[in-house]
Amino acid sequence: MASVEQVLGWFPGGDTIARCSATSLSFPAAAAGCDGEDRISALGDHILRDIVSRLPVKDAARTAALASRWRYIWRSTPLVLYDAHLLLSDWDRAATTVARVLADHPGPFRTVSISSCDFASCEPELLAECARLLAVKGVQDLVLVNDPADYERLPAAPADVLRCASLQRLFLGFWRLTQR
Structure with missing residues (x-):
């Protein structure tokens, strides 16, 4: 069975996602020899979007607090959403958080990887809304990998996801492709 890291290796930026989830990012309070000048804000919007799109989604969202320009950057950046970056232990809370991120950001989403939940135990309305938002x-x-408590009751793959026109790569793990 392929690990999440192996699966992510198949996607552009997947190696970055795996590295970010394996280590925590930390920055020194003040760089040695820094004269206090804000050089990052002097970069063009396209470079800043590229930087923000490579951050874990929680850190990318935090950039909006830096300045009004950064709120625009955050909202106009194609994001990478990886549920492991949310560091939430119970799926009900993680599902709600994922749905909120999908609803709050206008998109597009470059990569979305949800691999640590039992979708059969998720509220059907929440699962349908997440699938609709992914398509829209x-x-x-x-990457949608179901982590079922019971392999006999696998849920059907959300139809909206299968109709998503922007989708370039799809990895489904432990889903039924037909209704029972």
Whole structure:
């Protein structure tokens, strides 16, 4: 069975996602020899979007607090959403958080990877809403790996995801492709 890291290796930026989830990012309070000048804000919007799109989604969202320009950057950046970056232990809370991120950001989403939940125990309405938002928000690379408590009651793959026109790569793990 392929590990999440192996699966993510198939997607652009997947190696970055795996590295970010394996280590925590930390920055020194003040760089040695820094004269206090804000050089990052002097970069063009396209470079800042590229930087923000490579951050874990929680850190990318935090950039909006830096300045009004950064709120625009955050909202106009194709994001990478990886549920392991949310560091939430119970799926009900994680599902709500994922749905909120999908609803709050206008999209597109470059990569979305949800791999640590039992979708059969998720509220059907929440699962349907997440699938609809993924399709509407233009997800390009999608990993949906079901972590079922019972392999006899696998849920059907959300139909909206299968109809997503922007999808370039899809990895489904432990889903039924037909209704019972």
